[in-house]
Amino acid sequence: MPKIYIDQGHNPVNPNAGAEGNGFREQDLVQRIGILTASELREAGFEARVSRPTAGTQLGTSTTTSLAARVNDANAWGADLFLSLHTNASELSSVSGTEGLIFRRGGDAERAAEAIVRQVSFATGLRNRGVNVRTNLYVLRRTRMPAVLLELGFITNPVDADLMAYSPGLFAAGITNGVLEYYGML
Numbered sequence: 001m002p003k004i005y006i007d008q009g010h011n012p013v014n015p016n017a018g019a020e021g022n023g024f025r026e027q028d029l030v031q032r033i034g035i036l037t038a039s040e041l042r043e044a045g046f047e048a049r050v051s052r053p054t055a056g057t058q059l060g061t062s063t064t065t066s067l068a069a070r071v072n073d074a075n076a077w078g079a080d081l082f083l084s085l086h087t088n089a090s091e092l093s094s095v096s097g098t099e100g101l102i103f104r105r106g107g108d109a110e111r112a113a114e115a116i117v118r119q120v121s122f123a124t125g126l127r128n129r130g131v132n133v134r135t136n137l138y139v140l141r142r143t144r145m146p147a148v149l150l151e152l153g154f155i156t157n158p159v160d161a162d163l164m165a166y167s168p169g170l171f172a173a174g175i176t177n178g179v180l181e182y183y184g185m186l
Helices: 026-043 063-077 108-124 158-166 168-182
Strands: 003-008 047-050 081-088 098-102 128-133 147-154
Touching: 003 026, 003 063, 026 047, 026 081, 026 147, 026 158, 026 168, 047 063, 063 081, 081 158, 081 168, 098 108, 108 128, 108 147, 108 168, 147 158, 147 168, 158 168
Parallel strands: 003 047, 003 081, 081 147, 098 128
Antiparallel strands: 098 147
């Protein structure tokens, strides 16, 4: 079965700590969602590895070394798909939804991103904000396998934030179903 690497974005503290909003911290929300996703993927028969197995796991001593640690671990493990979990943020608290970021159009990463964003949106009821190209993101350009950065929801939106905090299983189910769809198993 394919090997899925789940990178729970950011560190518990700086360097490379995440966004905050509505009383929540990005690194805490995605750490928990990642653990649940890995468990669901294993139950579905995949091999799954997470970048941050505990809430206190700190990777690297700078933002650059933190990102490199995640990518290097996935590359060394021989992952078939890399998923980096994040929360989005906006100055407008009304902005909501799930989106995927990829390095370039037309490949496996785009197909995976489309399937996962569609399934997360379906599972959570959040708006599907589509898939966009971002060539400046280290985790998308330095991985040797298809890579998707998932902005699961907006931590600055109270509905999105509560959903990520209190219903993390919905996101895990959506990601898992998206991976299953991508591999033609759903």
